[in-house]
Amino acid sequence: MLIRLPTDIAPSEITPPEIYRDRRRFMQGMGALAAGAAFGIGPDARAAGAKLAGVRDSAYRLTEASTPYKDVTTYNNFYEFGTGKSDPARQAGSLKTRPWTVAVEGEVRRPQAWDIDALLKLAPLEERVYRMRCVEGWSMVIPWVGYPLNELIRRAEPTGNAKYVEFVTLNDPRQMPGLRSRVLDWPYTEGLRLDEAMHPLTLLAVGLYGEVLPNQNGAPIRLVVPWKYGFKSAKSIVKIRFVEKQPVSSWTAAAPAEYGFYSNVNPQVDHPRWSQAKERRIGEFRKRDTLMFNGYGDQVASLYRGMDLKKLF
Numbered sequence: 637m638l639i640r641l642p643t644d645i646a647p648s649e650i651t652p653p654e655i656y657r658d659r660r661r662f663m664q665g666m667g668a669l670a671a672g673a674a675f676g677i678g679p680d681a682r683a684a685g686a687k688l689a690g691v692r693d694s695a696y697r698l699t700e701a702s703t704p705y706k707d708v709t710t711y712n713n714f715y716e717f718g719t720g721k722s723d724p725a726r727q728a729g730s731l732k733t734r735p736w737t738v739a740v741e742g743e744v745r746r747p748q749a750w751d752i753d754a755l756l757k758l759a760p761l762e763e764r765v766y767r768m769r770c771v772e773g774w775s776m777v778i779p780w781v782g783y784p785l786n787e788l789i790r791r792a793e794p795t796g797n798a799k800y801v802e803f804v805t806l807n808d809p810r811q812m813p814g815l816r817s818r819v820l821d822w823p824y825t826e827g828l829r830l831d832e833a834m835h836p837l838t839l840l841a842v843g844l845y846g847e848v849l850p851n852q853n854g855a856p857i858r859l860v861v862p863w864k865y866g867f868k869s870a871k872s873i874v875k876i877r878f879v880e881k882q883p884v885s886s887w888t889a890a891a892p893a894e895y896g897f898y899s900n901v902n903p904q905v906d907h908p909r910w911s912q913a914k915e916r917r918i919g920e921f922r923k924r925d926t927l928m929f930n931g932y933g934d935q936v937a938s939l940y941r942g943m944d945l946k947k948l949f
């Protein structure tokens with residue numbers, strides 16, 4: 637459930653206090669900021685863990701407790717750095733997030749190669765605390781920092797032929813040891829229907845817990861689509877392509893019977909090899925019931941009116 641945040645509640649009253657009082661990480665962030673200033677790169681922090689400046693609160697904030705920072709950043713799926721949950725945190729240090737360009741292309745009137753630092757300033761950054769549900773049956777609550785993807789899409793001016801948006805992520809074996817494995821057809825690609833991509837819940841995230849996105853979470857920029865299984869949220873994006881035909885994502889190409897294009901969180905549609913009715917919130921023992929559209933039905937159900945979501949899974 638999404639609630640409006642009364643302006644008189646301090647973030648420290650909502651988020652577990654140890655997060656806001658973690659002095660070591662705070663000092664690291666300040667150190668990175670000072671280093672940035674010394675090299676003349678200005679006040680915007682670039683290193684993972686550095687505090688992001690000027691982040692606004694938003695109305696998109698769950699009442700549920702956020703998953704601790706440590707779990708959010710050490711229990712990850714990022715196959716370019718290995719298939720184990722702890723591989724990305726151990727191996728993603730080799731990812732270089734500057735210079736970084738995101739190409740916006742295809743069926744748009746204004747194609748553009750965006751430098752990441754220009755993208756960071758494209759729209760005001762806000763904090764949004766979203767529930768995330770992985771197709772494997774675990775979930776987290778994550779305070780993302782970013783802005784709606786529709787800010788970028790509006791500037792690109794999609795043509796009438798743009799029906800879908802394809803997201804392509806970095807494919808550089810020198811930086812990403814997992815690319816040597818054939819587990820997926822690289823580069824990792826994902827897709828959304830244009831109206832899903834335009835939905836105000838769909839976020840381009842550049843941080844979490846108020847800090848620059850750690851590499852293992854998809855630095856420097858990733859997608860966050862909270863009503864879909866986690867794999868739709870492509871990490872380390874280098875290309876956003878507007879297309880007429882429904883794109884084939886890496887997961888659909890790998891196992892079409894298991895990973896459909898829509899991938900909406902739906903407890904009534906089992907994965908062919910396991911039930912999706914329940915989930916384990918990281919840090920909890922008792923399983924929770926999985927909610928339709930991951931609990932975001934009030935916001936997104938209208939996108940799928942008249943569709944058979946058992947067939948179009």
Ligand code: MTE
Nearest residue numbers: 712713714715770805824866867869870871
């Ligand atoms: N993006 C890329 N480029 N590569 C990946 O392997 N894994 C996906 C998604 N985005 C993945 C990716 C999956 S399966 C999940 S569950 C989420 O990232 C996990 O995001 P998190 O580690 O930030 O929780």
